[in-house]
Amino acid sequence: MNMISAPWRGEEQLWVVWLYAWTFGTLFRMASPPHMESQITAVVGTVSALGLALSVYIGVSLWRCAFNVGWQPAGYIVRALVIAMPLLVLASEAGLVS
DSSP: OHHHHHHHHSOOOOOHHHHHHHHHHHHHHHHOOOOGGOOOOOHHHHHHHHHHHHHHHHHHHHHHHTTTTTTTTTHHHHHHHHHHHHHHHHHHHSSSOO
């Protein structure tokens, strides 16, 4: 359980959290249905809720562990990415960015 709770509490090295984010994100995308609009509503809702929960977990873990690294500017870069990525997703959904 420490593997999951340590990043959430900000007690893990940044590279480990980044690896978790990449691995879990990739596995989640591979397991998601490719054409969600043709799926049953319950499946779509479940996949969306799991995706949102995973995104929140990864974002909070990256934010809290950002400065657990030898090169301190990396912490600022990671925190900027944690802020920028959801904004880019929202802008893309709103049609502001293609």
